[in-house]
Amino acid sequence: MSTVHxxxxxxxxxxxxxxxxxxxxxxxxxRVSLTATLIAACIGLPLGxxxxxxxxxxxxxxxxxxxxxxxxxxxxxxxxxxxxxxRAGPLGAWGLLFTPTAMVIAQxxxxxxxxxxxxxxxxxxxxxxxxxxxxxxxxxxxxxxxxLLWDTRYALATVLLAGFGRAVAExxxxxxxxxxxxxxxxxxxxAIALETSKGDLPLALALGLxxxxxxxxxxxxxxxxxxxxxxxxx
Amino acid sequence: xxxxxxxxLPIALDGVGVQRGGAQLLRGIDLVITPRERTIVLxxxxxxxxxxxxxxxxxxxxxxxxxxxxxxxxxPRGQAMVFQRTMxxxxxxxxxxxxxxxxxxxxRLDRASRAAVALTATGLLGQARQPxxxxxxxxxxxxxxxRAWALAPEVLFLDEPTASLDPTAxxxxxxxxxxxxAQGTTIVMSTHNLAQARRLAERVxxxxxxxxxxxxxAREFFDHPRSAEAVAFLEGER
Numbered sequence: 197m198s199t200v201h202x203x204x205x206x207x208x209x210x211x212x213x214x215x216x217x218x219x220x221x222x223x224x225x226x227r228v229s230l231t232a233t234l235i236a237a238c239i240g241l242p243l244g245x246x247x248x249x250x251x252x253x254x255x256x257x258x259x260x261x262x263x264x265x266x267x268x269x270x271x272x273x274x275x276x277x278x279x280x281x282x283r284a285g286p287l288g289a290w291g292l293l294f295t296p297t298a299m300v301i302a303q304x305x306x307x308x309x310x311x312x313x314x315x316x317x318x319x320x321x322x323x324x325x326x327x328x329x330x331x332x333x334x335x336x337x338x339x340x341x342x343x344l345l346w347d348t349r350y351a352l353a354t355v356l357l358a359g360f361g362r363a364v365a366e367x368x369x370x371x372x373x374x375x376x377x378x379x380x381x382x383x384x385x386x387a388i389a390l391e392t393s394k395g396d397l398p399l400a401l402a403l404g405l406x407x408x409x410x411x412x413x414x415x416x417x418x419x420x421x422x423x424x425x426x427x428x429x430x
Numbered sequence: 431x432x433x434x435x436x437x438x439l440p441i442a443l444d445g446v447g448v449q450r451g452g453a454q455l456l457r458g459i460d461l462v463i464t465p466r467e468r469t470i471v472l473x474x475x476x477x478x479x480x481x482x483x484x485x486x487x488x489x490x491x492x493x494x495x496x497x498x499x500x501x502x503x504x505x506p507r508g509q510a511m512v513f514q515r516t517m518x519x520x521x522x523x524x525x526x527x528x529x530x531x532x533x534x535x536x537x538r539l540d541r542a543s544r545a546a547v548a549l550t551a552t553g554l555l556g557q558a559r560q561p562x563x564x565x566x567x568x569x570x571x572x573x574x575x576x577r578a579w580a581l582a583p584e585v586l587f588l589d590e591p592t593a594s595l596d597p598t599a600x601x602x603x604x605x606x607x608x609x610x611x612a613q614g615t616t617i618v619m620s621t622h623n624l625a626q627a628r629r630l631a632e633r634v635x636x637x638x639x640x641x642x643x644x645x646x647x648a649r650e651f652f653d654h655p656r657s658a659e660a661v662a663f664l665e666g667e668r
Contacts, residue, residue, distance in 0.1 A: 325517060326517055328484075328489060328511075328513060328517070329513060329517040331489055332487060332489065332509075332510065332511045332513075333529075333530050333533045333534070334507070334533055334534070335533050339533060343519065343529075347519055347520045347521075428561060428564075429520045429521070429561045429563060429564070
């Protein structure tokens with residue numbers, strides 16, 4: 197019980213004093229996960245929308261695969277990216293292993309299927325409502341995809357948030373490809389893992405509280421935006 | 431408002447049938463829609479009215495027989511359709527109309543003015559900036575009409591456009607259909623409402639169980655229906 201109490205006090209202290217070390221870790225976490233989310237969105241949103249609207253052979257298999265990949269274990273993704281980027285790997289010459297870029301790549305790989313699969317679901321539901329009208333107006337497939345993405349933008353914001361939440365909270369992938377190097381590739385989750393193994397539970401828990409607070413704030417913001425949009429645009 | 435030469439008319443259906451999931455939705459339809467007509471497709475729920483309109487608009491292809499527009503088998507431009515379930519985009523009423531004009535390759539500079547004209551004609555200029563989905567059901571259907579009207583279609587299909595509207599909104603839509611027809615647009619509208627059919631029809635196509643049992647001049651249809659199905663349908667209303 198005292199550990200929990202101590203952690204809260206410590207967490208509050210860390211947050212109010214804006215401890216430079218902590219700020220650095222939080223900033224790197226945000227930078228890596230937001231970049232990964234941006235990249236995953238650029239791939240996942242159009243991919244999901246295209247699968248929703250197009251009819252092609254093997255479509256069912258693609259959907260099943262996307263859905264299955266939502267549950268990719270971060271450690272496995274980390275391992276695969278590690279093999280790709282390690283000195284002996286195909287992309288070893290780029291020298292990216294144990295850099296934030298490697299962490300961005302790993303997290304992007306991890307959440308692209310999540311964003312694509314959830315987008316596919318949302319766009320397909322909208323498409324069944326919009327199809328007749330858009331076909332009547334002679335919209336091309338590209339017109340339809342862009343219109344659907346724009347019209348479901350608030351639902352898709354939640355999808356991006358789910359992707360970001362998954363990225364910022366995972367530890368398995370970033371610890372393998374980043375190496376948890378202090379000041380270089382240490383993010384919140386890897387710091388928590390490290391402090392826990394060192395036995396500094398209050399600091400670990402305090403970092404955890406900061407992480408949870410961040411994720412909560414982001415979600416409240418997104419929820420409020422969505423509710424406002426629903427009232428505004430119907 | 432229907433501008434340009436007539437290209438997609440007449441619409442000719444030759445032995446058209448539609449089969450879906452083992453059910454025969456339409457069978458053996460022979461029908462010709464000629465320019466400037468105001469045709470009402472009349473029939474009970476499930477008679478195949480929506481399917482017939484979708485075929486004529488080129489949204490679905492017949493599984494039997496063939497359909498031509500102005501002698502060609504490609505779906506023509508110059509058609510618009512208003513659906514029973516209004517689908518408006520999550521943007522303003524004005525932007526909804528402009529969107530249709532954009533897809534019809536209307537130059538950007540002309541879109542706003544054409545959209546405003548159509549919204550004025552449907553009495554919605556005051557709500558032009560309002561998000562379309564926050565409008566009432568009747569207003570939404572008028573936005574849908576404005577969107578179709580702005581395209582200056584040669585043919586306008588309306589699939590039970592008033593099915594879920596109150597009497598006032600229904601009369602507003604009917605009066606707009608008259609206005610659009612008066613400007614030279616060919617109208618094909620479906621309904622199961624006899625009173626509405628009487629108010630709007632020049633010609634009646636009567637559908638029953640996926641078959642056209644009767645195609646006649648409106649007055650003749652209501653005074654002397656020839657098919658047993660039409661007689662029964664008219665009797666049911668008395």
